[in-house]
Amino acid sequence: MTITSLSDTDLEQMISISKHIFDFDFSGYAPESLKRRMLRLIEKWGFSSIYEFQYAITNGELSREALLNEITVNVTDMFRDPKVFYKITKVVFPYLESFPEFKVWHAGCSSGQEMYSLAILLKEHGLLTKTLQYGTDINTEVLKTAESGIYSISEMRKYSANYLSSGGQFSLSDYYTAKYQLAKMNSELKKKMVFSSHNLVKNPSFNEFQLIMCRNVLIYFDRDLQNKVLSLLIDSLAPYGYLVLGDKETISFYKNKEQLELVDKQYKIYRKKAIVSD
Ligand SMILES: C[S@@+](CC[C@H](N)C(=O)[O-])C[C@H]1O[C@@H](n2cnc3c(N)ncnc32)[C@H](O)[C@@H]1O
Known part of the structure; x- marks a missing residue:
């Protein structure tokens, strides 16, 4: 029994x-x-x-x-919550444009769809060659899929509408090659992607980023852990860097929320203030 x-x-x-x-x-x-x-x-x-x-x-x-x-809950999609991506292109891209090179961290990236989605939009805005994208997750199995950049073709076809709602200017099918039931993302997109196992609960910060995306991850943690992980994310942001949490998260309880400026209430886009008081 x-x-x-x-x-x-x-x-x-x-x-x-x-x-x-x-x-x-x-x-x-x-x-x-x-x-x-x-x-x-x-x-x-x-x-x-x-x-x-x-x-x-x-x-x-x-x-x-x-x-x-x-x-771990590994559910993810290409251009998941497309309006978040649209907002990023409007609000964050102008800031990224000011750098000769910049770094993006996808914390809890699962099988990588969010990374390829952002890479496509970065390419369409002429920013891809300046970008270093880091994808980390605690689950090494999903990271293997992220690194392969191979997804089911039916999944890709389903996300054409999301791509357009994100502000995509062409066709999602321009960015992958279809073979049998699989879609392989164009290698150009992942040229400057790095994938690594990282436990947000235990491992330290490993770089300084202009943009950190950590969507649908904190919701699985209790308040203490959320506080701890938020501190790690904010410590990993460059001054004036952006943190994108998406519409499922809240930071109203966060002990150091004055370190962040709210940029978009609905999609939980924050900007790190330059001077952080203790
Ligand atoms: C629901 S997915 C979100 C994927 C993507 N960010 C999105 O919004 O589509 C949550 C991811 O967080 C990862 N995760 C859970 N606990 C983690 C931890 N302690 N450190 C790093 N990643 C973790 C899971 O393995 C999973 O891939």
């Missing part, structure tokens, strides 16, 4: 096992969403006790990657 509900103690035990064996601590992930995902994992693997979960991990049956794949 499999477990059909999880108590707080069960969840704590699972968190502790993962932390000790995989050095992966998801204690700050929003508990209700985490419980749902854990229950799904338990059902899928047919565990009848937390002990079996532990056994599968210590035995090597359930790898760190497999666990991460179950815990």
